[in-house]
Amino acid sequence: MKKAIFILMAALAVAACREDELVIPSDTQDTGGNSVGGSIVGMYVLCEGNMGTNKASVDYLDLSGNGSNVVYHRNIYPERNPTEVKELGDVGNDIKVNGNRMWMVINCSNMVVVATADSCRKVAKIDIPNCRYVTFDGAFAYVSSYVGPVEVGGTEHLGRVYKVDTASYKKVDSVTVGYQPEEMAVLGGKLYVANSGGYLLDHREKTVSVVDLASFTEEGKIEVAPNLHRLRADRHGRLWATSRGDYWTEPSRLFRLTLDAAGTSASVDTLDIPVSDLCIVGDSLYYIGVEWSYETSSNKIGHGIVDVARAEPLASSLTSAPEFSDITLPYGIIVNPEDRDFYVMDAKDYLSSGQLYHFRADGTFEWRVWTGDIPGHAAFVYK
Template sequence: DVGNDIGVYGSKMYVVVNVSNKLEILDVKTAKRIKQIDITNCRYVSFHKGKAYVSAYLGSVGDPNAPNGNITEIDTLTLNVGRKVNVGRQPEEMAIVGEKLYIANSGGYSPPNYERTVSVIDLNTFTEIKRIDVAINLSRLKADKYGDLYVTSRGDYYNIPSKLFVIDTQTDQVKKTFDLAASNIWIDDDIAYIYATEWSYIQQKNTITYSMINVKDETLMSRKFINDGTEAQIKIPYGIIVDPVSKDVYVSDAKDYVTPGTLYCFDSSGKKKWSVVTGDIPAHFAFVY
């Protein structure tokens, strides 16, 4: 099975379990189940004003004829399922700016006929008001504090490379393109931390890179968030998060996808503090304070 996302909101923890088609809601202190909500082929969870929003592919895993995906709204107090809205095919990560919910559509089940848009949902009416044309096979989506969205494109794994795009939510248009591969991104204060595990079917190998962007002036930074040589030990970077208090950077390594992974902790200068063995394919994190 695939634990595809995790989030903490209030006193509850929300775990998106993809292949089991369920959202597990736990007490954050005891980790005991409070409720299970069935959502077919669910992917990611986001929160806003007492509501949880879950993206879902719908259809069975890998089905090229799967229907368009949707977003489900859940009341975090009553845990009742509320409104739903259809979006693009195989929707991935979401971000909320103001009263708009943005969703990265991938279309990943039907290459080369990928989706290439970000859906925009008006949270008041819970309707899709537009789609922003970006690039094929979108995946990760994060908002900075300046009203911009950073969205990753995985490319087609052949001739179209992975890239990173910046969307201005005032105009809902792409304002900048970074010609760098991006598999995952985490934004803390003015810095976006990015890694890429870019697979090529032509070369039959991954190209792994690490980058940092200053989101205030939208420039690529020269320094890296791992600079002590530890990156040579990381086989498949698979998750990233930054502690907003300590500024420590956490990066997980999925290794070969079948043996236990490793979680690395780096200080803000890029030096390794510690590492620990995890379960298989460590990918998603949530802090509990």
């Protein structure tokens, strides 16, 4: 009899558990830094997670000033979205805040996840194959896509850019660009797309595609350098592109593109600076650089500031703080456009938990915290 009662109670308990949402709490850490106010109330950090592990995660830095100290919340997505079986997905590759929505590009899960910017609650999922980066113009989002599977040296697939309605979250159009397109920038009614050809080992792409936004057709290509990656616009109407080179004889470099009146060709200025990520604030381009060489089997690491107006180095380092030397692999950088304090993401061994470092505008180190696996992308949240 007792055994029967126990079995009945266990069955009822299981049934109750199935109806309840399993909430996985986030992990919280006090950074010890002070909230200073301003229009920025927080910052999301997207951690890629090692490919194939389904461990992409998003952290949140509370800068609202509601508490005396700045608080860091790790892995908030499961807590805010308890019904999501697979959580966030495999390889978080980009994150942007557009209005009251946050867009996360989950590369190897072939999807873009849209969530509320204030609470990180999922509102939509957009299926896009081998998606890479997202940018916005007006009522539309533009997502770059390798199209084909993750396959270095495999079948060649021209990339595409998908046009997505930001109100309905529906794909409304797409355009073919170069091989393995990466970051994009919008200027003067044109969408510029950095083509990497990252899967083409013996003949990498060297171009930036020019897409007319009105007709959504590719008007042409601007030749720059092999294996392009980052692409940003400055306030003077020029583009800044980075090349990862070929990892052997062709080095990583930074390029400034001054467009012609039609916006379909450009003069190119070359800076012999390896840049893996950058952030432009005013006329200052903050950068970090990790350049891998197969010849030496090692990374060359650098950081500094470039004068955007003159296309010249402004500072050979971001900081002289000794804590910066503790960073193993600087993987991402973001600069507060109001106060110019900056954050550097350390990917460590590209496998496990990383760290987020915070420095004041003068380079003074303030704090660091542990993050999810492979932190590399961040976006501010505004009031």
